[in-house]
Amino acid sequence: MILNRKFILKGALNEQFALDLSYSESPEQKGIIIFCHGFKGFKDWGCWSMIADYFVKNGFAFLKFNFSHNGMGLEDSVEFTDLDKFAKNTLGKEMEDIKSVEQFIVNELPEFLSKINTKKIFIIGHSKGGVSALLYCTQYETKIEKVCTWASPFDFHRSWNSKFIDSWRAEGVQYIKNARTNQMMPLHIEVLEDIETNKEKYSLLNWSKKLQIPYLIVQGTNDEAVKMEEFNLLKKHFTKAKNHIIPEANHVFGASHPCTATELPEHSEELVRVTKEFFLS
Template sequence: MVHQEQFSLVGAAGKPIYGDLSYDPQNSNMPLVIFVHGFKGFKDWGAHDLVAKYFVQNGYRYLKFNFSHSGVIADNPTDVTDMETFADNTFSKEMLDLDVVINHATNYLGVDGAHLIGHSRGGGLSILQAANNPSVKSLITWSSIADFSSLWKKEQEDDWRKTGKIGVYNARTKETMPLNVTLLNDFETNQEILNILAAAKRVNIPWLIVQGDEDVNVPFSTAEQLANANPASRLVKIAGANHVYGVTHPYRSDTLPAQLFEVCEKSLKFLAHNFK
């Protein structure tokens, strides 16, 4: 039996962080996994609920949440619709949100730490947290970026500074989504703090790097970069997998696609090997 409990917290700039915790009510001592979504992502995207259920069936509590500036509102949890809030996001705001979630979850559940799973941009944030937050007990990254500035083109920066805004195309919704120049300013002001590869070298907890070899968003060489930065990490290749391991949104099936199932299996095996 899998139970899901909804919650909300106050995040960056007073905006709400909406989340849910999936667990087995008959086993209150299961270790905690926190999932960190990526750019243009959110906790109810694709097969995230199925992943949560699968982890619970295999002995874990699974927490996922929307960043306060994800642009996803309570009344419409399955799409980014609040473009003004989305545009106003920064990496520092997401780091603050992740701190809030980890601190609240570990205190509320009375655990001494959590296992982080970060996808794409969420992988980069999770690497930073793993290098700095003693409450993070292990790190799993799925299709992680190695540099936040890889999320835009260098040649966009001059126009971005001049106009105060750029647009990023969402292939799924066919929308152009706005990003304010505060994102660029935040990255440039905090480059040292937000240096993913530098943080990767300082990760001293068990770390599994998962990457598809047909990912057009984040090439396999990025995973190799991360693995080379931290030789103690373990790199697993998912053959033929794209950036989201065969999932689409909305996801209509009640079973995980084969590649994402493989990702979950490898992740659970890694956790079992290191912590059981």
């Protein structure tokens, strides 16, 4: 039986964020997976819950959460109701949120869910969440044993060109359109200032050699958001990483929102299978 519990944690700037944990009470517990969503993403997008169930059926606990500044409220929702927080989100804040999640797993979870194996912790990051996961694993003291990125860029800020930045600086705000909701999602000037202040801190080029744990890169060849060039850069600079290419897969590996399917799409099935095998290897 798959069980689910919901929690509220405090992350960056002491802001609260929602988390849910899928698990079973099976005697065979292979560890716990932290899942980090991407830009304009959230924990309940598309088939993330089906993916959580897949890993639980294969012996893992699966913890997914909304970053504290992703624009979501604390209730279960698929709507961005707090765009002011979204407007202030940074990679640094996301790393702080991951720290809060890991501390929760290590220090609190064993007290009331002792059957979950919290001694083995893994992390998955989709898209921007992959950048945050990699930066966290290279810059923080962590008990995470393996990291896997799904459709992650090498440089999240790569598409913010000089014209975009000049307009941002002049107006004090920039907007990113959410194609799903048609919302114009703001980015305040403090985000640009944070990027400029922390250029070295946010550079995977600088931190790639610091990664001490096994890493798997998964990428689809038809990814419209993160091109194969980004995958090639990850592979080039994380020289010890394993990699897996899924031919014809898009940025969300065939999934969509809302999810109406009863089974994972073919590309998502391959995605979770190779990730599971990597965590068990």
